[in-house]
Amino acid sequence: MTVTSFYCQSAIEQFAAKTSIRLSPLTMMYINKTQDDEHLLRSARYLHQDLPIRFAHRIDDFRHLPFVVACNPLLLELHERFIKIFHTLNSFPPIQTLEHEKKFSELLQTILDHTSDTLPLLAEGFRESKRFIKQELLVKNFLDRALTSRLAIRMLIEHHRELREDRKNYIGAICMSFSPNDFIQSTANNLRKVFESIYGNAPDVTIDGHRHCTFPYLITAIQYIVPEILKNAFKATIEHHQKKLSKEMPPVNVTISVNTNDLILRITDRGGGMPKSLLKKIFDYHFSFSTDRKMFSHDELNENQISGYGFGLPTSRAYCEYLNGSLNIETLLGIGTDVYIRLGLLTAENRILRL
Numbered sequence: 594m595t596v597t598s599f600y601c602q603s604a605i606e607q608f609a610a611k612t613s614i615r616l617s618p619l620t621m622m623y624i625n626k627t628q629d630d631e632h633l634l635r636s637a638r639y640l641h642q643d644l645p646i647r648f649a650h651r652i653d654d655f656r657h658l659p660f661v662v663a664c665n666p667l668l669l670e671l672h673e674r675f676i677k678i679f680h681t682l683n684s685f686p687p688i689q690t691l692e693h694e695k696k697f698s699e700l701l702q703t704i705l706d707h708t709s710d711t712l713p714l715l716a717e718g719f720r721e722s723k724r725f726i727k728q729e730l731l732v733k734n735f736l737d738r739a740l741t742s743r744l745a746i747r748m749l750i751e752h753h754r755e756l757r758e759d760r761k762n763y764i765g766a767i768c769m770s771f772s773p774n775d776f777i778q779s780t781a782n783n784l785r786k787v788f789e790s791i792y793g794n795a796p797d798v799t800i801d802g803h804r805h806c807t808f809p810y811l812i813t814a815i816q817y818i819v820p821e822i823l824k825n826a827f828k829a830t831i832e833h834h835q836k837k838l839s840k841e842m843p844p845v846n847v848t849i850s851v852n853t854n855d856l857i858l859r860i861t862d863r864g865g866g867m868p869k870s871l872l873k874k875i876f877d878y879h880f881s882f883s884t885d886r887k888m889f890s891h892d893e894l895n896e897n898q899i900s901g902y903g904f905g906l907p908t909s910r911a912y913c914e915y916l917n918g919s920l921n922i923e924t925l926l927g928i929g930t931d932v933y934i935r936l937g938l939l940t941a942e943n944r945i946l947r948l
Contacts, residue, residue: 829864
């Protein structure tokens with residue numbers, strides 16, 4: 594791809610000027626499954642119309658980065674990749690039959706596969722470019738939009754592909770009776786195994802509050818956020834107590850609270866807390882306590898190149914805010930930290946969630 598081609602993309606400019614149709618998960622949940630699979634055609638046609646707009650918005654964001662930053666090889670690779678995806682989607686013929694839908698669904702899976710490394714490429718690309726960045730807010734806004742857009746696109750594609758399956762208790766990618774308690778317990782068990790293999794020990798996790806609640810939920814975002822926060826709580830607890838003679842350490846506690854609009858999780862550790870001065874920095878992209886970038890990820894719970902780049906907390910907060918929520922931290926130096934995760938429910942009436 595030549596440099597000139599970046600300035601000869603009239604179709605992208607036209608789509609970037611359009612407004613994406615943000616779909617309500619509640620609407621997605623109540624799209625009736627039909628015997629003739631007409632629901633698959635409706636879903637595919639929506640994505641066929643909307644995804645080019647979403648990718649055009651991301652390409653437009655790349656074009657507004659400072660020139661020296663946009664020329665970073667990793668960011669340029671992402672820029673080029675999004676241009677190719679845009680043209681592939683935009684050139685796909687109208688979806689008239691189930692055979693067209695099947696081919697389009699296969700294309701969507703290819704797009705998911707080809708964008709699976711977006712986050713580490715963004716992290717490394719901006720790390721390499723950091724010395725050239727003068728407008729921190731511009732970069733923060735770019736990354737917030739890029740990461741939440743990636744989340745929404747992934748959830749929409751996964752939902753469409755899951756509509757083809759007949760999974761019990763699911764409508765597409767929406768779990769109709771999601772249990773925060775079961776999810777937290779499973780995540781904690783996986784994390785404990787990893788920490789025990791690395792440190793030889795790991796704290797227990799206790800859960801209280803509304804432990805028996807269930808509700809419809811799209812779990813993609815929470816699968817990132819909760820492991821990220823628990824990982825930090827485990828690490829702080831272990832490192833704060835590892836010099837003590839006793840191997841026993843206080844547990845990490847998770848409190849579940851559910852109301853008509855929100856799921857709220859409070860994750861409490863006794864890992865020594867942090868100075869107040871650091872609270873202003875921990876939500877900055879690339880700020881990290883870790884000096885070792887070979888920690889483990891939220892997805893595979895093993896070594897991963899992105900860990901240690903300081904994307905975990907700011908990405909988690911961006912996800913929470915995108916999903917009608919928030920992420921806040923309270924810390925007591927010498928004692929521990931409380932993290933409050935608030936996420937909007939799909940069934941909330943006062944604040945309708947849209948992807």
